[in-house]
Amino acid sequence: MKQIIRELIDQALGACRQDGLLRVSEQPAYVIEAPRNKDHGDFAANIAMLLAPQEKKSPREIAQIIAGKIEGKSAVVSRVEIAGPGFINFHLSPGAWYAGFQELEVQGDRFGSSGIGKGEKVQVEFVSANPTGPLHVGHGRGAALGDALATILAFAGYDVQREYYINNVGIQMQNLGRSVYLRYLELLKKEIVFPDGLYRGDYIIDIAKEVILKYGKRFTEMPEAEALSFLTEFSSSLILNGIKDDLEQFGVQFDNWFSEKVLFERGDVQSSIDELKAKDLAYEHDGALWFRTTSFGDEKDRVIIKEDGNTTYFASDIAYHREKFSRGFKQVIDIWGADHHGYVPRIRGVLTALGIPEDAFTVILVQMVNLLRGGKPVAMSTRSGEFVTLREVIQEVGKDAARFIFLTRRSDAQLDFDLEVAKKQSDENPVYYVQYGHARICSIIAYAQEKNVSLPVFQDIDPGLLSSPEEQEIIKKLAQFPEVVSGSAQSCEPHRIAIYLMELVGQFHSYYAKYRVITEELAMSTARLYLINGIRCVLKNGLALLGVTAPEKM
RNA sequence: GCGCUUGUAGCUCAAUUGGAUAGAGCGUAGCCCUGCGGAGGCUAAGGUCGCGGGUUCGAGUCCCGCCAAGCGCGCCA
Numbered sequence: 001m002k003q004i005i006r007e008l009i010d011q012a013l014g015a016c017r018q019d020g021l022l023r024v025s026e027q028p029a030y031v032i033e034a035p036r037n038k039d040h041g042d043f044a045a046n047i048a049m050l051l052a053p054q055e056k057k058s059p060r061e062i063a064q065i066i067a068g069k070i071e072g073k074s075a076v077v078s079r080v081e082i083a084g085p086g087f088i089n090f091h092l093s094p095g096a097w098y099a100g101f102q103e104l105e106v107q108g109d110r111f112g113s114s115g116i117g118k119g120e121k122v123q124v125e126f127v128s129a130n131p132t133g134p135l136h137v138g139h140g141r142g143a144a145l146g147d148a149l150a151t152i153l154a155f156a157g158y159d160v161q162r163e164y165y166i167n168n169v170g171i172q173m174q175n176l177g178r179s180v181y182l183r184y185l186e187l188l189k190k191e192i193v194f195p196d197g198l199y200r201g202d203y204i205i206d207i208a209k210e211v212i213l214k215y216g217k218r219f220t221e222m223p224e225a226e227a228l229s230f231l232t233e234f235s236s237s238l239i240l241n242g243i244k245d246d247l248e249q250f251g252v253q254f255d256n257w258f259s260e261k262v263l264f265e266r267g268d269v270q271s272s273i274d275e276l277k278a279k280d281l282a283y284e285h286d287g288a289l290w291f292r293t294t295s296f297g298d299e300k301d302r303v304i305i306k307e308d309g310n311t312t313y314f315a316s317d318i319a320y321h322r323e324k325f326s327r328g329f330k331q332v333i334d335i336w337g338a339d340h341h342g343y344v345p346r347i348r349g350v351l352t353a354l355g356i357p358e359d360a361f362t363v364i365l366v367q368m369v370n371l372l373r374g375g376k377p378v379a380m381s382t383r384s385g386e387f388v389t390l391r392e393v394i395q396e397v398g399k400d401a402a403r404f405i406f407l408t409r410r411s412d413a414q415l416d417f418d419l420e421v422a423k424k425q426s427d428e429n430p431v432y433y434v435q436y437g438h439a440r441i442c443s444i445i446a447y448a449q450e451k452n453v454s455l456p457v458f459q460d461i462d463p464g465l466l467s468s469p470e471e472q473e474i475i476k477k478l479a480q481f482p483e484v485v486s487g488s489a490q491s492c493e494p495h496r497i498a499i500y501l502m503e504l505v506g507q508f509h510s511y512y513a514k515y516r517v518i519t520e521e522l523a524m525s526t527a528r529l530y531l532i533n534g535i536r537c538v539l540k541n542g543l544a545l546l547g548v549t550a551p552e553k554m
Numbered sequence: 555g556c557g558c559u560u561g562u563a564g565c566u567c568a569a570u571u572g573g574a575u576a577g578a579g580c581g582u583a584g585c586c587c588u589g590c591g592g593a594g595g596c597u598a599a600g601g602u603c604g605c606g607g608g609u610u611c612g613a614g615u616c617c618c619g620c621c622a623a624g625c626g627c628g629c630c631a
Contacts, residue, residue, distance in 0.1 A: 031570095031571095031572090031573080033570055033573080034570065035570090035573085035574075036569080036570080036573090036574080036575090036576085036577085037574070037575070039574095040574070044573080044574085046572095046573065046612095049573090049611060049612080050611095052611070053611090058611090059611065083574075084573085084574045084612095085573085085574075085611055085612065086611075087573080087574070130631070132631090167631070170630090170631065171630070171631070172630080172631050173631095175631095197630095286629080287629090288629055289629095290629090299556085299557075299627075300627095302629095303628090303629045304629095305629085306629040307629060308629080310629090312629070312630085312631090313630080313631055337625095338558085338559065338624085338625060338626085339625055339626065340625095340626085341557090341558050341559070341625070341626065342557075342558075342625085342626045342627060343626090344558085345557095365558085365559075367559070367560080367624080367625085368624070368625075370624095375565090408566095408567075408568085409566090409567065409568095410567090410568090412559060412560075413559080413560060413561090413567085414559085414560070414623090414624065414625095415566095415567095416565095416566065416567095418566085421566085421580085424593095429579095429593090430578095430579070432593050433579085433593075433594090435593085436591080436593050436594075437594095439591075439593090440590085440591055440593095440594085441590095443590070443591055444590045444591085445590090446590090447590045447591095448590075450590095451590090480570090483570085484570090487570080487571095491571080495568090496570090499567090499568060499569090499578090502568090502578075502579085503568095503578080506578080506579095509594055509595065510594090510595060510596085512590085512591095512594075512595080513586090513594065513595040513596080514595080514596095516589065516590070517590060518589095518590055519589095519590095553591090554591090554593075
């Protein structure tokens with residue numbers, strides 16, 4: 001619809017130039033938008049204000065000239081007016097919106113999808129938590145965001161891959177193995193000292209118990225190094241399986257689980273280092289090998305091989321990101337916890353060094369989650385092991401509520417997650433508001449069937465009957481959905497869809513309260529049934545993009 | 555100390571990416587079922603958009619300076 005308006009304006013500008021009314025030596029990038037205020041029409045353009053400096057006329061005067069060339073040119077536009085500082089407001093004829101109806105009807109489940117992604121390969125990497133402990137709420141936020149974003153991008157025509165990077169190399173893994181080993185010995189009544197820095201959570205003891213069940217005492221009889229090596233492997237794969245289960249329960253499925261170990265086994269880490277050396281971007285100093293990240297805007301250079309000869313995690317990440325792009329992704333999106341933000345310049349530096357275009361890489365930082373219960377903070381200390389796991393949250397409040405709460409907020413703002421509020425199946429909890437709307441419509445459709453009013457197609461209805469202000473607003477709102485989806489994809493902001501759904505369902509609920517859908521008048525009943533079925537379809541599509549179910553009954 | 559992010563109604567959050575009179579929910583005060591789902595609807599009160607400058611036709615949005623909160627600033631991951 002915007003496109004049609006844009007064409008009208010462009011044509012008018014051409015006509016003005018031809019008639020010598022305006023110079024338009026340089027056409028500014030103007031905006032067409034749906035004004036907040038209904039009195040300002042269906043669309044507004046700011047072209048006249050932008051043109052004012054070069055035309056040396058007042059914006060309103062220019063607007064008047066342009067409007068003169070638009071008036072009566074199209075059946076779509078019923079009225080054009082000049083308002084405010086020089087906006088050109090377009091009022092559309094009611095029939096203009098019917099196109100949106102038909103699109104919705106034809107596309108059904110695909111309504112809202114688009115081809116703006118042009119089939120480009122995009123990777124979204126998210127969660128990527130170390131397999132040293134269960135996922136917590138913060139990971140849940142990243143999971144909901146990454147998963148929804150991936151779905152939305154796919155809907156917008158990108159070829160999307162979801163990837164989880166498994167950090168299964170390094171000191172933290174050894175710490176995990178040692179933690180389990182010590183708890184194991186402890187359970188077998190050996191004297192132990194449990195040092196700081198190891199994992200204290202109860203889940204470590206659970207793993208140790210499982211080891212005893214499966215393998216008995218045998219690790220007390222073998223050399224410590226051998227036992228540690230086995231237990232590290234055993235524990236991390238056990239934890240990783242737990243993570244996979246949790247994510248599945250949360251409705252998240254990855255296409256690829258990428259293991260850091262593989263980078264070493266295939267020699268990717270070594271070859272990355274070689275490449276940096278060859279480009280003179282790495283140098284030796286104090287017995288370590290440094291990467292010249294300062295050349296790319298970082299605060300200081302960073303170590304990639306330590307004095308003791310081991311590589312840093314940074315070395316792995318260089319290799320990993322290099323490897324990602326070698327797989328042909330046009331766009332790589334990493335979702336990180338905000339506590340890693342200091343890491344962004346480093347990785348950007350790496351990519352620049354490797355000759356990867358800056359805009360091919362996006363980092364989305366997801367801010368912390370403050371877990372509350374009835375307004376009071378819940379202790380979340382990883383070291384002491386006192387934290388609420390994602391699994392517990394899902395069990396307590398449900399997948400849909402948790403996901404929706406994460407996805408109604410922008411990712412770069414901190415989020416208060418109150419378990420008591422999330423659990424309430426009412427007012428304070430918007431997910432039920434949206435789902436309830438969907439269920440309500442399904443129920444009306446079922447009722448209509450009972451009354452022998454079957455679900456109509458566009459040809460069956462008289463759209464002119466949908467003339468109340470509420471109905472007109474709903475029709476427009478439905479037509480906006482595709483733009484909301486593509487905007488959400490391009491800005492990597494899934495929350496826009498959640499907000500839109502709450503607005504749409506709000507319109508529906510008040511419409512429902514004011515007008516009766518199924519009455520004695522068949523023509524009116526059919527038209528209204530058609531309208532609310534359109535709402536149902538959009539609610540369902542929108543919820544699907546967020547990974548939230550759209551129940552027919554609740 | 556330096557850097558990143560945030561600051562909008564009593565609370566939790568939006569605001570079409572620079573647009574016209576800043577909006578929802580909760581909470582508060584009232585009200586609405588003889589009708590398809592009351593997990594709903596209607597009305598009211600509630601704002602110095604952290605503070606101060608600047609940019610321009612126009613700023614919650616961009617720039618600068620303060621203030622506050624969170625997070626970073628390792629040859630840890």
